[in-house]
Amino acid sequence: MIEFPSISGHIVDTHMKVFPKYDGVNVRVKWTRKHGFTTFGTRTQLIEASTPIYGVSVGLWRAKYEEAVTEVLRKKQCRQAILFGELYGPTSFAGHLNLDETLDVMLFDAMVDEDDGRLLPQSEFGRLFRGIDVAPVIYEGNPNEPFRQKVKRGELEGQTLEGVICKGGLDNRKRPVMFKIKSNAWFEQLRIHCAGDEKLFNQLA
Numbered sequence: 153m154i155e156f157p158s159i160s161g162h163i164v165d166t167h168m169k170v171f172p173k174y175d176g177v178n179v180r181v182k183w184t185r186k187h188g189f190t191t192f193g194t195r196t197q198l199i200e201a202s203t204p205i206y207g208v209s210v211g212l213w214r215a216k217y218e219e220a221v222t223e224v225l226r227k228k229q230c231r232q233a234i235l236f237g238e239l240y241g242p243t244s245f246a247g248h249l250n251l252d253e254t255l256d257v258m259l260f261d262a263m264v265d266e267d268d269g270r271l272l273p274q275s276e277f278g279r280l281f282r283g284i285d286v287a288p289v290i291y292e293g294n295p296n297e298p299f300r301q302k303v304k305r306g307e308l309e310g311q312t313l314e315g316v317i318c319k320g321g322l323d324n325r326k327r328p329v330m331f332k333i334k335s336n337a338w339f340e341q342l343r344i345h346c347a348g349d350e351k352l353f354n355q356l357a
Contacts, residue, residue, distance in 0.1 A: 153182050153191050153193055153234060154180075154234055154263060154269050155180075155195055155196065155199065156178055156180060156195050156236045156261065157271075157327075157330075157332060159317065159330050159332050160330070160331050160332075161331060161333075161334075162331055163295055163298075163300065163318075163320075163331055163333070163334055164295075164320065164331060165294060165295065165322070166290075166294065166320045166321065166329065166355075167293065167294060167320060168292070168293070168294070168295055168318040168319060168320045168329075169182060169289050169291075169292050169318070169319050169320070170289065170290055170291035170292065170308075170316050170317070170319075171260060171287045171288065171289060171290065171316060171317045171318075171319065172287060172288070172290060172310055172311055172312045172316060172317075173311075173312055173314045173315045173316050173317050173332055173334070174240045174258050174260075174287070174312060174314075175236035175238075175240060175244055175245055175246065175312060175313065175314040175338075176238045176239045176240025176241065176244040176247070176249060176255075177194055177195075177206060177209075177238065177239045177240070177244075177249060177269065178194060178195040178236065178237075178238060178239075178248055179192070179193065179194055179206070179209045179213070179236075179237050179238065180192070180193050180195070180235065180236050180237070181193075181213045181221070181234070181235050181237075181238045182232065182233070182234050183218075183219075183225060183232060183233045183234070183235060184219060184231070184232045184254065185225070185230065185231055185232065188218055188222050189213060189214060189218050189236075192209065192210045192213065194209075196327055198344065203316060205249060205251065206239065207276050208239070208241045208251070208255055209255075209257050209288065211247070212239070212255065212256065212257040213235075213237070213257055214258060216285065216313075217235070217257075217259060217284070220283075220284050221233075221235065221259075221281075223283070224280060224281060224284070225264070226262075230264050230265050231265050232262045232264075233263060233265070234262065234263045235259055235261075235262050236259070236261040236262065236271075237257045237258050237259045238257065238258050238260065239255060239256075239257050240255065240256060240257075240258070240275065241253045241254060241255040241256070242254070245341065245345065246342055246345060246356045254353060256325060258285075258286070258287055259281070259284070259285070259286045260286060260287035260317075261277065262277055262280070262281075264280070268338060270326065270328075271297050271327070271328050272328075273322065273328055274289075274319045274328065280316055287314055287317075288306065288310065290309065290310030290311060290316070291308060291310075292318060293318075295318055295333070300320045300333055303315055303316050303333045303335060304333065304334075304335055304336050305335070305336065306335045306336070306337050309341075311335070313331060313335060313337060313338050313341070314331050314334055314357050315333050315334035315335045315338060316332070316336045317330065317331075318330065318331050318332070318333065319330050320343075334357075342356055342357060
C-alpha cells in the first residue's frame with residue numbers, strides 16, 4: 153500500500169488552500185469496490201485491529217468513514233482508493249498518543265484509481281468528499297509573510313497548536329504542492345518534550 157509522501161517545510165509562494173495540522177500519527181486505509189476497507193496502516197507499517205496502540209484506528213476508520221466513502225466511490229464508479237488521515241486526540245503530541253482519552257481519525261487526502269501514486273488535487277478531493285467529515289479549509293490565498301507570522305504566533309482561526317498544512321496546484325511533475333508551517337508555541341513545547349536531546353528535537357521538528 154502506497155505511503156503518504158513526506159511534507160516539506162519549504163514555502164512556495166502560490167495560491168494555497170490551508171488546513172489544520174492535526175498532531176498525531178499518520179494512518180491510511182485501502183478501499184476497493186468489491187471489498188470496501190481491506191488494508192490498514194500507519195505511514196510506515198501495515199496494521200490490524202489487534203496491533204498495539206495504532207490498531208485503534210481500524211475501528212475508527214470503519215465507524216466514521218467506510219459507509220459514506222463506499223457510497224461516494226461506488227457512485228463515481230471508482231475501482232480502488234487509498235485514504236490518508238491522522239489518528240489523534242486532545243493531548244496527542246509529536247507522534248505520541250494518549251490511549252486513555254478519546255481518539256479520532258481525520259481524513260485529509262486520497263489517491264483514487266491512480267497507479268502512479270498521485271494524490272487528488274484538493275479541489276477534486278473537496279468535491280468528491282463533500283458532506284463527509286474531512287479536514288476543513290481554514291484559509292485560502294498566498295502564504296505571504298503576514299500570513300506566515302500569524303500562523304507562527306498561533307493566531308490563524310482554526311489552526312491547531314502544531315500549525316497548518318498548505319496545499320496548492322500541481323508542480324512540474326504533476327504532483328500537488330504541499331508544505332507545512334508550525335507555530336512557535338509547538339516548537340517551544342517540543343523543546344520541553346525533548347529535554348535537551350537535539351537529535352530527537354531535529355527528528356520530530
